[in-house]
Amino acid sequence: MWIEGGKVDTAVAPSLILPAKRKDFAVIEHAKAYLFDAIIRSNANPSISAIYASYREESVRLVEMGKLTDIIEERHFYRMRQKINNADIELAKANSNTRAKILRGLGYNTAPPFALDRVEVDRVQMNLGLIHDSDSSYTGPISMYIAIDCCTRVLLGIVVEFDAPETSNGVIALMRQMLVPLSEKSPFAGVPKKIVFDNGPGMKSVNLQQVLSNLKITDIYYAPPEQPWRKPFIESFNNLIVDEFFKKVRFVDVDGNSRIGIPGFLEKQRQQDENYIKVKLQDIACLQVSHFMKALTQWIDQYHNEDIHPSLKMTPRQKWEESMQYKPILPCSLNTQIQAFHVNQQQKVQKLQSRGWVQVRGQRFYSKEALELYLACCVGKKLTESIDVEVKYSIDDARHVSISVIKPSEKVATTILVPNRNISSMPNPISFEELETPKFTRRGVCVYEIERLPTPSKKRKNKRSVQSDSFETNLENNLSADDVIANSHRKFSPYNKSTYDKKSLTNQDVLVDNFTINTDDEENDLI
Template sequence: MYQPPVVGDTFIDIEQRKFNLAYYDELQALLNPNPMLGSETGLHLTQDDFRSKIDSGELRPAYAITHDNNELTASQKKELKKREPYITELATLVHDGYKPTVDKTIDKLKQIVHGKYHIGTEKHGNSTIARWWKQYREAEFNLKKSIAPRKSQPKRTNTATENFLNRFFTDTWVKGNIENIARGYSSYSKAVLKAQTQNDAIEQVSERTFSRRIEGLNAFNIILNSGNYSEVKKALRTLSKKIKTTHVLERVEMDRMSLNLALIDEEGKPTGNVSIYIAIDCHSRYPLSVTFELGTSEDTEGVVRSFKRIFESTSDQLNACGIPFKIIVDNGSGYKAEQFKQITQRLGCELIKAPSNEPWRKPFVESFNNTLREEFFKGGEFKLPDGTITIGLPGYKDKRTHKTSKPSSEETIKKAASLPVEEFASLLHDYLVHYVNSKHSSLNNKTPQQVWNESVALKPLIPVNKELLSAACHYIEHNPSLSQRGTVQVNKQVFADDRIKQCYLDAKTLDKNQDMTVTVKSDPDDGRWVTVIADFPCYDHPKVFDFVENRKLSGSELEYPLSFEELNTTSGTPERRDIFSRKIANLVKQKTRSLGSGKPVATAKENLSKGLSTAERIKRSNQSYAYKPIKKSKKSKEDNTPSDKGNIKRKVSPNRNEAQLGLWQD
């Protein structure tokens, strides 16, 4: 009710019948029928029933339908709807003797509104509600008059239009060129027309608004490349809010992060630089896949390996996995490979490629990369074996932050290496467990694990077909010859099967001169089996043999993937690794090379045992090298000419010792 009822007011019920208010006091209300306006019987209600019917909408005052709606602007109507529950209930509390603007009253008001209208208690602050009451009182307790019209401002899009525009930017525009605004707007216009058949609330924004949004995205690029961590974090948080998802695995973003970090391998030698492949679920912020490599650049093998880990859990503590619906990647060399595109298509995943160097197109994984770098590599607190605490991962060198500073060289990074590979994997695993069980403000103070579990409970995951996954990831092609024994050799590994042996016999029976070259597809990360394709001219159609097993493996050895690198390497450190949970608290101190020549230098321990001062040690050191004559050169027997070179001595400044001693004594 917008204002206290007055005798003579007209009210309309839900059947559009009209009544005139004939009598009203603090106990009862009498509404006479209006036969001319569709009413036949009157209403005699208690004051509480009358107020309840008005609050529930069963009776509506005519002035609220006609007069108020004609005068109020759209923004005023919205503000009226927002304030009405609070002012109505607060008026009741004031009538019961409560003071309207004290915290105790407003806290009680919030609880009443929460229970009656299902509005959160933190929706509006105490000072805001107190201001509303003050304006209501100054307007002589007329709620409509207490709301001033908003100043003129540009037209704002409704929720449906805004959500569709954001989805267009994140799904369609992300594939294109940011400079082609006209073409992008044309594509957007067609998408709006199609979407309006499903939701008529979606409106088309003007080309000026579309262009302004693109300019805003350009501004994000400047911020994200500035190196200011706090501003970058704020910008990525803003971008993430524009992307709407309803369930886990709806949108997964992937990226690779290169680090100025080397580790120590099993032989005690420094490895190449570490690079990390990451895939993160945008709905729950859960890192689905985290793999790392040593001394390699971005390639198809690393990308496919990271992609496969999305389909299987990393450990008991990191158990999120499943089939992603949409994959967002950049245009890096590994992610744009045709083999990766074919794998995603075969598994039913939509692959969206964003241009490189535009991190705003993948804000979730970029935000996680920044968090990982700041909280683990740069800001992590680690306890060393000797009990001391250090901030930052041992051996990590931060990236160059200023154009005048020199980047860390490969030699410098290797010299700083002290962390074993296994220990790094264990520490990274522990951090990720901590991350998924920490509350995130962007998730309404829920943890990624909680959001994941809630989403899975509402929308169960599609089971992963492991055979299809394994077959789809056989993307490297080889062309060996099929042997008479029914074997093929790929990357130093021999694969055998009775099916391909029979294939050999059948082909030779049909044509004894048949060339037995076959196509073999393999996964570099899984050397347990391969796919053999026999496309012989004597066959009507190619024959495909899936899961041809490695002759070297059997039984339990076929349960877990083994890369060709591991199968062919008897020692050393494989370049490609997963994170796993193992605790090895160890730091390796690299051995320095001893001096190859020159006079041995006395150790500090020997000098201290003699009790010499710094000045005295410098004096003795200078005396040991100065004033020594150079040996005479040997003359040949035929040369009897006297030489002056034999009398030459090394020239030393006579004031050298005194000057250096004075410097140290000062």
């Protein structure tokens, strides 16, 4: 301070400015995730003040519980909001490389703090066609359903389909993968807290909503079309898998020959481009499905365990393990994994038989628990009578079905899981369609290989346009056998009728090369 005229003047004294104390990492990450979730849920331009008021109320509660150490100021919300606005403007005019860079930066600034806090799901169609291993036929263009954990960038699931439109079956299969690790090198699985879906028709189906309800996932959001910044993590991964797998994966054969990129893959082209060439995927498809799937699995393991992610500065597996130290994930029980996907019904009411079995699509399901359920419900009935139950199943997994019934003394339905005793021990799911199509030869049936299967010859069609008279018609007309023969000759003679008059022919006339010769003529004997 300065002393002037015996007085202390603090106004002119230089003040000591202390450096701002940096907020805890968990506090910043929580604020980013809260703001981003609030923005992507709003179709209009939301009020930052209202979002901050809601954030502050929740953060105060978390601080009192000891889960947070501090609360960030409101001005930081405006700065983060400005970054999102700038990214939205730049994405509209950016090329593919700049677009990937913007999405990576946006993901870095909006990532949730822990694994499975938010998962993004998308369907992407690739300009690639493969050939089937069995008959070398063309598969049609492939499409992939992908699920990415926004915190760790871990690939929770990927489903590949061939020449198929977007349906709920692909999305449900992806949800099933999210609960089970992909492989030993990719042991990531769990039920997400929040899910951001694409706006496609397959992601809004009733069956998918039932699966999400069974898994207790209620925080669901659908990103509008043409707004990739609302799901930057999955958009960034789509660019990454194209650049690092479809374009740069290396194939090496036994002779040492190598090739860079997936054979048959075409980048997106525009007709106004100078080098635009119209090529059909079917004409350049040459890679078998099995080789493609093996290469994809190997790349996924490398992506998780070896490659340093540009936004994380570590591998996705290291980020996942780091998150597990702060917030472990409870494993999903096997019964929950199975029952959550039982959303299909063959008919509304089915019969539970007296011996504790029920039949669904030609498969018989039985358990002692089902027999006990039958006995508990069979009050006032004969033990030989079947009872009405509700049966639900998954079309892609015929190993179990769910049976629901209300017991006589209860008001809430009891649901049990009943196995298919023939295949319940199989480690991987098998669909009802696969069971309905026999693939294996039964024991004791002789199989004989033949070059060509004999086929019955087709019956020739009657080429005659004129039908002969029936026996009853000839009898009514009082025709003799000679008259019937003469009429038949008259109708079906192969010779041209215009060259002669058949009615003038007698029994002694003979037709030779369209000339009539009388056998009684002596001159003809000389001929």
